[in-house]
Amino acid sequence: MEFRHLRYFLVLAEELHFGRAAQRLSITQPPLSLNIQQLEASVGAPLFTRNSRGVQLTAAGQAFVPAARALLDQAGQAAREAREVAQGLVGSLQIGFAGTVLYRGLPQILKAFAAAHPRLRLVLREMSSSDQLIDLMHERLDLGFVHTTRVPAGFSQVLVSSQPFVACLPMAHALARRKRLSLAALQGEPFAMVSRAVSPDYHERILGLCADAGFSPEIRYELRHWLSVVSLVAQGLGAALVPAALQQAGLPGAVFVPLDVETPPYDTHCLWKTERDQAGLAAFLEAVRAFAQPVQ
Template structure:
């Protein structure tokens, strides 16, 4: 049984006349008769009673008419959905992100994207960089926003943002009175550090900043999210080096001070699976890139 057979059958069931049905289908009458005979053979039952005066649906034909209409409608809807997905006006996007992206314009980019593509269903998951890469490899995410450029060959990535680290201090800390800090000013301070397991890249970059200043930090606490880093600092649990974007976290009790020299940068990368282009991924990635660029310009 083919969709073509069901379409021919459905038109004939409406017209109950082979000539009129053939004209509606833009075919001649013999191919229509052949198609109906093939459909009856496939079903195993006569669908029409026909003589020189009339064409009538049998009981079996009446039952099939209802089902055929439903199947043809489903086929049309499936084709329409496929066209919409190909055009980027419908579909689903599963997005992973590191917490710092909440302060880098990701929510604004998502709102703008959703306004332009209301039929696209977006699901979000806050995950560290390593977990996102694993989820992408297992086809459980379509797009990730991570802190690392170290990627397996199955994935592609794009640098979206490079920003400086700043010092995060408890508001009442003596160093908070300074407008600018040198990394060496933190030499004797207890550190709250981003976990190596959660992001080896960030862990190593912060240690390298300290090492370049001639010391190794006294690590008191390791956590898995930047917001947790800032939260612990705000409670007086230590100091930290954090991406500049975390200044927007607005946690009471934490202050941020720039460093007096260029150090290793905090990077945000968009990452996705290699393969046929995904229009939705490309459009969202472009929207996020534009949002981050606008945020960077506002900070300049």
């Protein structure tokens, strides 16, 4: 019994007509008849009856249909698994990410990739952008989702998302019901920020925005994660400028108000070593590019 016999059998079982089945299989009727006869000899039972009214499945043939289909499915799965092993599409990828990507891009990319490559395991590590750069340099990460413009030589990148900054205030704050807010209105407020060590680019950018508005913020709290900044603001302990995607975090007690001026965007880049030649990495980058736009 050969897989060819099973394919021919299933097509004939669907068509119940030698001419149509042969046409679907792109062969002539004599080879089809010969292969069916060989299959019946191998099975040891007639699978079809042939008479003037056409072709019908015997009881044995009806019972053989699901078994034949399962055998072909198993063979196809085995072949796919063998190809994936040969192509490096099994194993794992080490992926770093900064927390805000969970609200803008990463879940969609993960879903698309998992559907196409279920055998490649993804190990996700939440890290600051600066820590990701170190691990990428030492190849402890295969790729990372970072918030920085300081990309070392030898790396490639894709822009995953770009979003504005918004004001984050406690729900009970006097300014929380404004539809839009000027930065100058935050002068004198205690600020919560991601620390300079964790995100030097955006720490400096927020200071620059405040300077443009005519004041230097009173930085009372420095934290490692944006979500921690929002959580602290939600407890009534300060104000902050945060990426707009954090509105999706749904933390009670925090209100997000758009600014009345355009701010430099908060960009997320997917970053990897250009020279890194890995089939799994290339496959994951396909999912990233399907969601995002390349950096020009």
